[in-house]
Amino acid sequence: MGRAEIKRFRRGAEEVAVFLKPRLDGKTRIKVISHTDADGIAAAAILARCLYAYNVPFSVKLSRPPSEEDIAQLAAEGQDLYIFLDQGSGQLDAINKHLLARQKEVIVIDHHPGQFLEHPKFSCLNPHLCGLSGSTDVSASGATFSVVEQLDLRFRSLISLALVGAIGDRQELSSGFTGVNDTLLKRAVDLGLVRESEGLKLVRRSLVPAVECLRTSTRPYILGLSGNLASCRSLLDTLGLSHSSLISDLGLELERKLADAIFSKAGAQAVKEEFRRTLWGTILTAATDDLVGPKELGEYSAIIDACGNMKRPEIGFALAVGDGSYQMDALGLLSNYQEVVLRAMGWLVEKLASFKIAAGFRYLYAGDAVDAAILGEILSLAIESALIPMEQPVVGMADAADGYVKVSARATSRLVAEGVNLGRAISKAAAAVGGYGGGHDVSAAARIPRNRVEDFVVELEKAISSGSYEL
Ligand SMILES: [Mn+2]
Structure with missing residues (x-):
């Protein structure tokens, strides 16, 4: 994959923008259908912020990939334009049969593999059609951003949300981003919208006391520490660190000390490259106030993903479109979700031999x-x-x-x-x-x-x- 493919993708994004633009006239009723995970929610928020700016009548539905009946039901709602995000490529037959055949217009911005469709009322963007990988080179939020930024420069600051979605879909490899994601990150850094630093990549590092952050860590799940409050306390005591300090406030030197202590506590597990890279690496932080709530993109992604997993994707969406009044709810959902996943990981660790x-x-x-x-x-x-x-x-x-x-x-x-x-x-x-x-x-x-x-x-x-x- 190289520059030619990324160029093709950008041209594809321009084509979708050209299709979308005349439909932002305020008369076209738009329905946005997106996925309930971090990438789907971020993609929906990017598009919603754009539609809102154009004062377009629209509604958003966050759900799992729709079945044929779901799509038939959407058609009955009587909107004019249906925009599928993070899904749709696998449902083109149903989209064709229930929406396009009934004179509805459809845009699909997706990164899942699927079929291809040519129709005057249809426009789509998918990395698979440009020779790019849908699992690593760009996610739905990066693709949606690529379309939206063609419409107006003022949407450029949404680039941090595009990265939030890519992180949510685990597109950031240990070697960093690739393809479109890589170009997005470079631009975000060049424009001063995102900062890169190094540190412990633990979720909630800037949100909860260090002892709680360690106890509930599932990414990575640290044998001997995760789920074990006493041993988390004693680890921090050995280093003379306060239980209540935030890991994000420690500073690089202390973070490194803590990382080394975790590595030696984890023993054989920490010898593995995968574990080390999950625990320590690049941290991306939004440098602007466009992102309401925590500024670390990994945490932001974890928050909106948790909302979806706790069956409240609309709370993550509300936060991502900039409604700060949902921040406490969203953080509460992340906290509950951490406990759910921690318990499930404890179960899985018991079953590893099975x-x-x-x-x-x-x-x-x-x-x-x-x-x-x-x-x-x-x-x-x-x-x-x-x-x-x-x-x-x-x-x-x-x-x-x-x-x-x-x-x-x-x-x-x-x-x-x-x-x-x-x-x-x-x-x-x-x-x-x-x-x-x-x-x-x-x-x-x-x-x-x-x-x-x-x-x-x-x-x-x-x-x-x-x-x-x-x-
Ligand atoms: Mn996705």
């Missing part, structure tokens, strides 16, 4: 022991915490509603470079057992009937050994 080995991947069927909605997240956290060996992809399954099992699969960028494409493999295997699913090369999900779990494992073995290892 993963089964299949041909080409490792898997765990959790039954109803863990919330299916956060299983994918705890797999990601376990990988980032170097708790799971990753010479193969890892798959988690947990019971969901209505007799279904939710499947979450994760790989690493190294495995993807070797040819793994989980989105393709999961989609194939799920379809073979009467379920459905898909996603990115590095992370994918599916829903399958509960009585087909064993068949699914066999189908996934087949799908991974054929096809999915081809580049």
